Amino acid sequence: xxxxxxxxxxxxxxxxxxxxxxxxxxxxxxxxxxxxxxxxxxxxxxxxxxxxxxxxxxxxxxxxxxxxxxxxxxxxxxxxxxxxxxxxxxxxxxxxxxxxxxxxxxxxxxxxxxxxxxxxxxxxxxxxxxxxxxxxxxxxxxxxxxxxxxxxxxxxxxxxxxxxxxxxxxxxxxxxxxxxxxxxxxxxxxxxxxxxxxxxxxxxxxxxxxxxxxxxxxxxxxxxxxxxxxxxxxxxxxxxxxxxxxxxxxxxxxxxxxxxxxxxxxx
Amino acid sequence: xxxxxxxxxxxxxxxxxxxxxxxxxxxxxxxxxxxxxxxxxxxxxxxxxxxxxxxxxxxxxxxxxxxxxxxxxxxxxxxxxxxxxxxxxxxxxxxxxxxxxxxxxxxxxxxxxxxxxxxxxxxxxxxxxxxxxxxxxxxxxxxxxxxxxxxxxxxxxxxxxxxxxxxxxxxxxxxxxxxxxxxxxxxxxxxxxxxxxxxxxxxxxxxxxxxxxxxxxxxxxxxxxxxxxxxxxxxxxxxxxxxxxxxxxxxxxxxxxxxxxxxxxxx
Numbered sequence: 001x002x003x004x005x006x007x008x009x010x011x012x013x014x015x016x017x018x019x020x021x022x023x024x025x026x027x028x029x030x031x032x033x034x035x036x037x038x039x040x041x042x043x044x045x046x047x048x049x050x051x052x053x054x055x056x057x058x059x060x061x062x063x064x065x066x067x068x069x070x071x072x073x074x075x076x077x078x079x080x081x082x083x084x085x086x087x088x089x090x091x092x093x094x095x096x097x098x099x100x101x102x103x104x105x106x107x108x109x110x111x112x113x114x115x116x117x118x119x120x121x122x123x124x125x126x127x128x129x130x131x132x133x134x135x136x137x138x139x140x141x142x143x144x145x146x147x148x149x150x151x152x153x154x155x156x157x158x159x160x161x162x163x164x165x166x167x168x169x170x171x172x173x174x175x176x177x178x179x180x181x182x183x184x185x186x187x188x189x190x191x192x193x194x195x196x197x198x199x200x201x202x203x204x205x206x207x208x209x210x211x212x213x214x215x216x217x218x219x220x221x222x223x224x225x226x227x228x229x230x231x232x233x234x235x236x237x238x239x240x241x242x243x244x245x246x247x248x249x250x251x252x253x254x255x256x257x258x259x260x261x262x263x264x265x266x267x
Numbered sequence: 268x269x270x271x272x273x274x275x276x277x278x279x280x281x282x283x284x285x286x287x288x289x290x291x292x293x294x295x296x297x298x299x300x301x302x303x304x305x306x307x308x309x310x311x312x313x314x315x316x317x318x319x320x321x322x323x324x325x326x327x328x329x330x331x332x333x334x335x336x337x338x339x340x341x342x343x344x345x346x347x348x349x350x351x352x353x354x355x356x357x358x359x360x361x362x363x364x365x366x367x368x369x370x371x372x373x374x375x376x377x378x379x380x381x382x383x384x385x386x387x388x389x390x391x392x393x394x395x396x397x398x399x400x401x402x403x404x405x406x407x408x409x410x411x412x413x414x415x416x417x418x419x420x421x422x423x424x425x426x427x428x429x430x431x432x433x434x435x436x437x438x439x440x441x442x443x444x445x446x447x448x449x450x451x452x453x454x455x456x457x458x459x460x461x462x463x464x465x466x467x468x469x470x471x472x473x474x475x476x477x478x479x480x481x482x483x484x485x486x487x488x489x490x491x492x493x494x495x496x497x498x499x500x501x502x503x504x505x506x507x508x509x510x511x512x513x514x515x516x517x518x519x520x521x522x523x524x525x526x527x528x529x530x531x532x533x534x
Contacts, residue, residue: 012390081386086393123279126353
């Protein structure tokens with residue numbers, strides 16, 4: 001029986017055309033597969049918990065794959081991290097039971113979308129946040145953000161290129177918070193439609209700039225009509241913060257702690 | 268009489284071939300000059316406090332230049348920040364008295380060099396720190412780092428390509444500290460030789476890995492012989508943190524606070 005390996009990866013999405021392997025472009029899965037196949041000398045088929053888009057960052061991407069090779073896990077982890085490029089790093093590696101799959105076993109995902117209101121004066125954060133120079137009505141956005149919670153038909157947030165028939169999705173938590181001058185939209189859901197979080201943020205901005213009040217926002221959200229819901233926010237403000245496997249409660253705090261560790265270099 | 272303008276810039280050095288304008292390569296000064304000349308429609312000659320190398324970051328680079336244009340400063344600042352690319356940003360702009368010059372008026376500069384000991388698992392910091400997988404003797408490095416303080420002939424740290432005859436330099440503070448799992452070498456000096464901080468770090472590493480004890484380090488440091496002093500540390504771990512103009516004391520804390528604000532996104 002093959003061994004079932006799980007890796008937890010963090011990556012800066014700026015230099016990748018997303019997670020999913022594609023011919024002739026640099027993707028995280030493409031880079032990972034190549035390194036693994038070289039190290040293990042066997043064909044490898046990786047499965048990621050989330051197919052992050054081009055430019056989207058991940059702090060806690062989970063990946064599973066099966067191997068024949070008897071290499072000790074610690075050795076594999078060290079060699080892999082040594083060979084991975086600077087913008088994708090192995091956080092840890094685990095040996096899993098048969099049947100465990102990074103994508104299918106996941107119970108919830110926590111994304112955060114980071115907005116900087118006003119001029120972006122920090123060149124070290126420009127890759128990770130969306131800067132908006134217009135005034136935003138923060139309290140109206142907070143109220144609108146709450147409307148995403150629950151089990152709802154989010155057809156109005158479904159990308160026109162997404163042909164899945166089912167657009168009902170369960171959102172456990174949806175909350176906009178201010179931290180250190182950044183607006184952070186935290187959302188935890190069982191699953192997400194294609195581009196859904198970025199579409200949520202585009203709609204929240206319509207409330208923020210005063211185009212809609214919260215009642216109009218709610219009406220448009222449940223209209224089932226994509227054309228009513230504003231633009232798609234850019235990819236570089238979006239972060240996959242945490243994937244949950246084992247629990248029925250999905251605290252925001254764990255994701256926030258991860259984000260902290262990644263951005264905070266000194267006290 | 269022309270107006271004398273000072274800008275304070277922050278930049279991520281990863282995508283630049285250093286500060287100084289050069290034909291056919293992307294430099295910070297080159298980008299800045301082009302944007303200023305376009306906005307102000309007159310030739311602009313900028314002077315930077317520090318000629319940071321290719322790959323070196325700056326959190327507090329000061330730049331002065333003279334203009335004829337009567338544009339209000341606030342308007343110039345807003346337009347410039349809007350047009351600058353994501354990896355270089357204007358922190359603030361000031362109108363200065365005649366004779367003030369970002370380079371000649373500077374009294375001290377604070378650099379920090381950041382070392383990550385062990386595997387780098389954070390892809391968001393790889394561009395800003397030097398990762399060393401070997402074990403380092405921290406307390407020996409702390410002791411060695413102190414030896415740089417004072418007015419000394421640092422010929423042993425002078426790059427062979429640096430043809431200045433004078434290698435006597437005044438270092439006000441030189442201190443290695445551990446913060447959040449990173450070794451931070453803070454150094455404040457009146458001026459620095461070409462590549463000097465990176466050469467200091469290369470020498471400290473020789474102590475860290477046990478090639479030299481502190482007595483040998485000191486002997487090599489004052490030998491006047493560059494070939495005795497180890498390698499030059501890579502550029503991407505080096506940050507210009509603070510330039511001092513007005514005082515006779517140069518507290519490390521102000522620089523540390525700047526670094527904090529830049530790296531810390533959430534609590």
